[in-house]
Amino acid sequence: MLRDQFPILQRKVNGHPLVYLDNAATTQKPQVVLDAMNDYYSKSNANVHRAVHTLAGEATEGYESCRSKLKQRYNAERAILTSGTTEAINLVAHAWGRAKLQSGDVIVLTEMEHHSDIVPWQMLSEERGVELRYVPVSQDFTLDMEAFEHALDGAALVCVVHTSNVLGVRNPLEEIIEKSQAVGARVLIDAAQGLPHSTVDFQSFGADFMAFSAHKMCGPTGIGALLVTQSAFDEMEPFMGGGDMIETVTIEGSTYQTNEHKFEAGTPRIAEAVGWTAALEWMESFDLDKEHSRLIDIASWVAEQLRGLGMNVYGRHGEHDAAVVSFLHPTINSEDMAHLLDARGFAVRTGHHCAQPLLHRLGISGTVRASFYIYNTREEAEALVEELREIVEKFA
Amino acid sequence: MTYPEALQELVEEFQAIEDKRERLEMLFELADEVVELPQDQWDDETRVRGCQSEAHVRIGIAEGRIQFLSAADARMVQGLMGILTIALDGLTPAQAVLIPPTFAEEMGLLNTLTPSRSNGFRNMYDKVMTDLRQNRGD
Numbered sequence: 201m202l203r204d205q206f207p208i209l210q211r212k213v214n215g216h217p218l219v220y221l222d223n224a225a226t227t228q229k230p231q232v233v234l235d236a237m238n239d240y241y242s243k244s245n246a247n248v249h250r251a252v253h254t255l256a257g258e259a260t261e262g263y264e265s266c267r268s269k270l271k272q273r274y275n276a277e278r279a280i281l282t283s284g285t286t287e288a289i290n291l292v293a294h295a296w297g298r299a300k301l302q303s304g305d306v307i308v309l310t311e312m313e314h315h316s317d318i319v320p321w322q323m324l325s326e327e328r329g330v331e332l333r334y335v336p337v338s339q340d341f342t343l344d345m346e347a348f349e350h351a352l353d354g355a356a357l358v359c360v361v362h363t364s365n366v367l368g369v370r371n372p373l374e375e376i377i378e379k380s381q382a383v384g385a386r387v388l389i390d391a392a393q394g395l396p397h398s399t400v401d402f403q404s405f406g407a408d409f410m411a412f413s414a415h416k417m418c419g420p421t422g423i424g425a426l427l428v429t430q431s432a433f434d435e436m437e438p439f440m441g442g443g444d445m446i447e448t449v450t451i452e453g454s455t456y457q458t459n460e461h462k463f464e465a466g467t468p469r470i471a472e473a474v475g476w477t478a479a480l481e482w483m484e485s486f487d488l489d490k491e492h493s494r495l496i497d498i499a500s501w502v503a504e505q506l507r508g509l510g511m512n513v514y515g516r517h518g519e520h521d522a523a524v525v526s527f528l529h530p531t532i533n534s535e536d537m538a539h540l541l542d543a544r545g546f547a548v549r550t551g552h553h554c555a556q557p558l559l560h561r562l563g564i565s566g567t568v569r570a571s572f573y574i575y576n577t578r579e580e581a582e583a584l585v586e587e588l589r590e591i592v593e594k595f596a
Numbered sequence: 597m598t599y600p601e602a603l604q605e606l607v608e609e610f611q612a613i614e615d616k617r618e619r620l621e622m623l624f625e626l627a628d629e630v631v632e633l634p635q636d637q638w639d640d641e642t643r644v645r646g647c648q649s650e651a652h653v654r655i656g657i658a659e660g661r662i663q664f665l666s667a668a669d670a671r672m673v674q675g676l677m678g679i680l681t682i683a684l685d686g687l688t689p690a691q692a693v694l695i696p697p698t699f700a701e702e703m704g705l706l707n708t709l710t711p712s713r714s715n716g717f718r719n720m721y722d723k724v725m726t727d728l729r730q731n732r733g734d
Contacts (some may be wrong), residue, residue, distance in 0.1 A: 214616045533670040535649055536624070543617035595624075595671075 202486060202573040216545030219580045224365050224393060224524050225549055226415045229479070232253040235417060236478035237471045244514045247467055249444055259470050266423075266473035267460065274395075274410075276402040281468060282459045284424035285392040286316040288411035289359075290386055291426055291463060293320040296409075301356055302590040303329030308351045308358045308385070310335040310343055311561050312371070315554040316337045317359050317390045319590045335360075337561050341367045341516055348376065355385040362394030366553045366567065367515040368499065368524030370394065373382045377406040392416055392424075396573070397492050397522050408432040414472065418574075419479035423472035426463075440465040470596060480561035495523035499572055505528075505585045509592050514567060523572035526553075529591040531596050540591050541568075546584060603683040603699055610703035619704060624671045625641075626678030633665035646719040649673055653720060657725040660688055676705070676717050680724060689728045697721045714733070 203209060206228045211218050218226060240262055246255035248263045263281075270279040282288040301307070307321050311334050325332050333351040336344045341364075352358070358380040363370045373389060378388045388409040391400070396417040402410060409432060413424035428436070438445060438456050442465035447455040456462045500517040502525050507513055514526040528534055538550040549569045554557050559565060570584060599607065605628075613619045633642060633654050642652040649670040656663035662684045666677040683699070684692050698719055 263621055533649065533672070535670045536672050539672055540617065543615075543620055 206575050207231060209575060210402050213545040214543050218333045219546045219583060221570040221572060222549045223545045223573035227418050227573050228554040229418055230482055232482050233475045233478045237475040237570050240471045240474040248470055262474040263468060263470045266477045269477050270425050273480060274400055274402045274427055277430045278428040278433045278460055280426045280463045281473060282424050282426055283422055284413040285390060285411045288424055288426035289317055290320045291439060292409050293324050295436040295463060297324045300435055301330050302326055305356045306331045306333060306354050308333050308355045310360055311337045311557045312364045313361050314365055314390060317361060337558060341369050343371055349379060352379060352383050355383055358385045359388045362391040365393045366526050366555050366558055368522040369516060370520045381406060393522050402427050414476040417479060419476035420472040423469045423476050442466045495572045496580055499523035500524050502581050502585060509589055514562060524569060525571045526567040528567055534566050537568050537591060541587060544587055546587060599699055600683060606682060607702050608681060624677035625627055627671050627674035629678035629681045630674050631665050631681060633667045644720045644723055649719060653724055662687055662689060662692055693725055693728050
């Protein structure tokens with residue numbers, strides 16, 4: 201059984217079986233990922249790309265196999281390994297944004313973005329005088345596409361979240377990319393929440409940049425990637441200087457690598473790359489679409505039950521949305537709710553979920569969020585609803 | 597040092613509870629001990645920084661004794677304030693500043709609370725102690 205491959209799911213928390221429902225924050229790791237990382241450190245640990253000895257060769261192969269796997273799985277021309285989604289987006293801001301954007305240029309963002317797809321652009325805007333336009337979110341939890349079309353006028357870059365980490369709503373990316381391309385704008389997709397639930401053919405998708413993290417798809421923390429089209433890659437200038445990203449260094453100056461290494465200065469995350477490769481290979485052992493379909497059924501059922509308990513639920517739980525249920529009770533504080541759940545072994549998230557502009561639009565300061573992933577069961581969802589029923593009866 | 601008698605009793609009561617949920621429920625009940633600081637008096641001076649929820653405290657002194665007013669939007673934070681209310685009741689500022697923050701840990705509340713909430717508690721404790729020292733004239 202898939203669930204049995206996750207050692208952490210066997211543990212108890214506060215005397216109760218762990219029900220881990222904070223998957224939009226990070227997912228748990230199957231044994232194969234733990235083994236791969238342990239094997240790397242036990243047998244092959246060395247630095248990459250430099251020495252000729254056997255261990256260095258194995259380490260290099262392990263690291264580069266992650267890039268190869270990403271390129272193959274997502275059909276991408278370029279895959280730059282980063283520390284995660286946040287660094288990937290910052291890399292675009294520094295390496296592409298600083299090279300291409302100047303005062304008066306326009307970046308289109310949405311109110312649905314995670315802070316990691318807002319703050320780097322605000323910093324660039326302050327530095328370069330770039331104009332930021334935000335597409336509002338409607339009361340039905342979707343982007344105002346009419347406003348999006350207006351915002352596109354003169355845009356050089358469009359940054360949009362694939363799937364909201366608060367609402368689970370998947371945005372109409374195909375339409376967004378098509379309309380952005382029509383005005384000549386580059387498109388960056390923050391796919392941190394999207395790719396764990398679905399796969400994509402990057403080249404036919406049409407976006408120029410796609411950022412995501414390993415740890416939200418059963419891989420290790422500390423590693424992620426930026427997929428880039430060759431034409432956008434050619435417009436990027438080096439951002440972080442150091443070892444591994446250079447071709448030659450003299451007192452007079454340096455020349456740079458021409459491949460992805462140009463953007464991977466310093467010793468990279470080798471064990472994490474090895475672990476991520478194992479996770480990506482492991483994810484091919486089951487049907488992700490089928491699992492997603494099962495999870496969205498669960499999330500939609502939970503949402504309906506919670507509405508029945510008097511909760512406000514934020515999201516729509518459509519076929520292509522993520523299995524995320526954000527909710528609030530009218531009288532029970534969300535932090536109190538999460539602590540009460542934790543006391544019974546349920547791990548959920550509370551707070552603003554690093555998406556304060558979205559919450560401001562919704563007129564709230566935070567939610568309780570239960571997010572489901574491939575190892576979660578219907579029984580766990582039923583247990584959550586029962587626990588919440590008890591909490592409401594006792595504390596409302 | 598030893599705690600004031602009422603606080604010592606609370607420490608022992610929490611220590612007797614093994615179940616985390618029951619400890620939380622007891623903490624929630626202690627929220628009723630708070631002498632409420634009305635919302636129209638909340639400002640930057642009263643705000644406890646580092647708390648995940650909105651939390652405000654104000655120290656007053658009447659006839660040499662502490663008047664501790666507080667409020668929060670989470671029942672749990674109010675419970676922590678309730679403990680401080682009991683701990684500070686009837687003390688002079690000079691006596692109160694001698695209370696160490698260790699009681700929360702001894703009550704098992706720092707295990708009960710998330711790290712951020714623990715930090716929030718410590719920030720609240722530090723703010724109260726700083727305000728008390730200012731009232732004492734330190």
